[in-house]
Amino acid sequence: THFGFEEVRLAEKQERVDDVFHKVAHRYDVMNDLMSGGLHRLWKDQLAAKVNASARPGFRHLDVAGGTGDVAFRIAAKARADAKIVVLDINGDMLEVGRDRAHKRGLEEKLEFVQANAESLPLPDADFDAYTIAFGIRNVPRIELALAEAFRVLKPGGRFLCLEFSQVTLPGLDKIYDAYSFNVIPLVGKVVAGDGEPYRYLVESIRRFPKADEFEAMIRKAGFRRTAYERLTGGVVAIHSGWKP
Numbered sequence: 001t002h003f004g005f006e007e008v009r010l011a012e013k014q015e016r017v018d019d020v021f022h023k024v025a026h027r028y029d030v031m032n033d034l035m036s037g038g039l040h041r042l043w044k045d046q047l048a049a050k051v052n053a054s055a056r057p058g059f060r061h062l063d064v065a066g067g068t069g070d071v072a073f074r075i076a077a078k079a080r081a082d083a084k085i086v087v088l089d090i091n092g093d094m095l096e097v098g099r100d101r102a103h104k105r106g107l108e109e110k111l112e113f114v115q116a117n118a119e120s121l122p123l124p125d126a127d128f129d130a131y132t133i134a135f136g137i138r139n140v141p142r143i144e145l146a147l148a149e150a151f152r153v154l155k156p157g158g159r160f161l162c163l164e165f166s167q168v169t170l171p172g173l174d175k176i177y178d179a180y181s182f183n184v185i186p187l188v189g190k191v192v193a194g195d196g197e198p199y200r201y202l203v204e205s206i207r208r209f210p211k212a213d214e215f216e217a218m219i220r221k222a223g224f225r226r227t228a229y230e231r232l233t234g235g236v237v238a239i240h241s242g243w244k245p
């Protein structure tokens with residue numbers, strides 16, 4: 001196949017992301033606790049609380065960039081016995097850790113693990129009641145494609161929810177956050193995971209991600225309506241949402 005410069009750049013971005021998560025898969029959960037001081041648990045709780053998983057029998061949920069299953073487990077805990085939750089991730093190592101954890105928690109019945117790209121989901125149209133993506137969309141090279149796919153696989157009336165790092169809006173917190181993310185995060189990465197470079201890359205990707213209102217506009221452009229976002233922890237993260245009409 002012939003690749004243009006843009007395709008090469010995008011493919012390299014994805015390769016770099018894959019490399020990061022391949023390296024950290026087995027330390028991923030510990031690293032999250034260390035680097036966020038446990039806050040990621042509260043943020044994920046808030047995300048899962050917005051999914052009305054027990055609302056209807058046969059609830060179908062899709063968690064994209066689901067990694068080691070953190071978001072899916074929270075949703076599974078609230079869902080009825082007949083619910084189906086698909087955990088989709090591009091990285092087999094992350095999914096492998098997720099499968100082990102699901103097994104230990106006795107959640108295998110409700111969960112299904114699929115290795116695929118958020119930009120082209122191997123899933124039928126209009127099949128899911130809700131879609132979540134947590135700390136994942138920032139890593140996807142073509143965000144518009146991921147949003148278009150989210151729209152496609154949701155049923156009319158289905159809900160889109162995205163938890164992602166955002167812009168710190170609390171005065172004073174921005175300086176602390178900058179110092180923390182540029183110095184502490186790569187250092188913890190080096191000490192615990194043996195390599196600071198992947199974490200430096202992740203911090204950079206947070207800076208490059210669109211601002212909260214720009215991202216909301218992208219979600220609207222993909223076709224979602226009643227879009228909104230909510231900032232948590234002074235804007236360190238935000239939850240964006242929308243409905244498929």
Ligand code: SAM
Nearest residue numbers: 065066067089090091094117118134135136139
């Ligand atoms: N959602 C999980 C959580 O919050 O703990 C995992 C988040 S982790 C920071 C990002 C995940 O995105 C990784 O597991 C990575 O493999 C996945 N990912 C990166 N690019 C992707 C893509 N194009 N399609 C699907 N998953 C992708």
